Amino acid sequence: xxxxxxxxxxxxxxxxxxxxxxxxxxxxxxxxxxxxxxxxxxxxxxxxxxxxxxxxxxxxxxxxxxxxxxxxxxxxxxxxxxxxxxxxxxxxxxxxxxxxxxxxxxxxxxxxxxxxxxxxxxxxxxxxxxxxxxxxxxxxxxxxxxxxxxxxxxxxxxxxxxxxxxxxxxxxxx
Amino acid sequence: xxxxxxxxxxxxxxxxxxxxxxxxxxxxxxxxxxxxxxxxxxxxxxxxxxxxxxxxxxxxxxxxxxxxxxxxxxxxxxxxxxxxxxxxxxxxxxxxxxxxxxxxxxxxxxxxxxxxxxxxxxxxxxxxxxxxxxxxxxxxxxxxxxxxxxxxxxxxxxxxxxxxxxxxxxxxxx
Numbered sequence: 001x002x003x004x005x006x007x008x009x010x011x012x013x014x015x016x017x018x019x020x021x022x023x024x025x026x027x028x029x030x031x032x033x034x035x036x037x038x039x040x041x042x043x044x045x046x047x048x049x050x051x052x053x054x055x056x057x058x059x060x061x062x063x064x065x066x067x068x069x070x071x072x073x074x075x076x077x078x079x080x081x082x083x084x085x086x087x088x089x090x091x092x093x094x095x096x097x098x099x100x101x102x103x104x105x106x107x108x109x110x111x112x113x114x115x116x117x118x119x120x121x122x123x124x125x126x127x128x129x130x131x132x133x134x135x136x137x138x139x140x141x142x143x144x145x146x147x148x149x150x151x152x153x154x155x156x157x158x159x160x161x162x163x164x165x166x167x168x169x170x171x172x173x174x
Numbered sequence: 175x176x177x178x179x180x181x182x183x184x185x186x187x188x189x190x191x192x193x194x195x196x197x198x199x200x201x202x203x204x205x206x207x208x209x210x211x212x213x214x215x216x217x218x219x220x221x222x223x224x225x226x227x228x229x230x231x232x233x234x235x236x237x238x239x240x241x242x243x244x245x246x247x248x249x250x251x252x253x254x255x256x257x258x259x260x261x262x263x264x265x266x267x268x269x270x271x272x273x274x275x276x277x278x279x280x281x282x283x284x285x286x287x288x289x290x291x292x293x294x295x296x297x298x299x300x301x302x303x304x305x306x307x308x309x310x311x312x313x314x315x316x317x318x319x320x321x322x323x324x325x326x327x328x329x330x331x332x333x334x335x336x337x338x339x340x341x342x343x344x345x346x347x348x
Binding site: 003005086088092093095096098099102103113114115116117118119120121122125126127128143 | 177179260262266267269270272273276277287288289290291292293294295296299300301302317
């Protein structure tokens with residue numbers, strides 16, 4: 001059975017949407033995802049604001065209530081019938097996040113379980129046939145086939161096979 | 175640079191000693207490590223007691239104050255000069271443990287860092303040249319060279335290269 005490693009933030013979870021909300025709330029801004037997709041200048045301003053105040057990532061609760069990406073639950077469930085599925089999340093930088101991520105996974109993806117959940121820093125010690133991830137730094141050293149999941153911050157990258165929805169993941173693997 | 179994955183409980187940390195303390199405390203027993211090493215019958219009684227009440231593993235604080243194994247800090251520091259060292263702990267079963275394990279590592283092994291710390295359930299997706307672990311279930315599916323670190327619960331296993339102290343780890347790798 002081939003093994004697929006799947007990232008959480010901005011792959012299973014719509015983390016960017018929550019980050020935009022938090023930046024708006026804390027810095028009294030009015031960014032929205034659709035506008036950010038349209039304008040590099042706006043995106044630059046947003047990322048500067050985000051870097052200026054991203055402490056919310058370390059605060060208790062941040063990772064608990066992030067929205068699930070459309071179709072992710074159904075497709076991951078189907079993938080599990082044909083592949084060994086691991087969730088691999090770069091989470092050890094955020095000590096509060098891991099318990100919250102386990103609760104979140106148990107709520108939305110109860111069929112995965114702690115046995116197939118991995119929290120790490122670097123991902124280059126992960127052995128799998130495929131890695132679906134939104135960060136080039138994780139894909140570049142991966143020894144299997146890397147798949148880039150589209151996110152606001154990676155649209156300029158053209159070196160990887162790309163998916164933008166879970167329907168596309170389904171078409172690729174099922 | 176070759177990669178060594180190192181387990182935490184009963185490899186870096188003297189977890190069995192704390193477990194014996196907790197079983198004694200909760201069930202009003204008087205086990206000690208030296209006696210358990212000497213008698214299989216006593217070991218059997220101990221493990222039955224441990225299975226009867228091991229909820230303390232899930233309680234906040236359990237993993238915070240476990241003793242470090244003798245020479246572990248010095249040897250891991252030396253290993254880091256010649257190898258890429260990852261700490262790989264089967265911790266996702268214990269949601270409270272991961273933050274505590276990060277604090278414990280930062281206290282005793284601050285030179286490792288969250289980037290090289292992995293918390294997982296199964297370990298068979300870990301890619302490394304060596305894995306030092308006390309559990310056969312982790313070693314059996316490992317694709318590199320497995321090294322069994324002696325613990326109360328694995329003395330009957332003879333299928334792996336074995337180390338019993340960090341001095342022996344040093345002799346093997348340095």
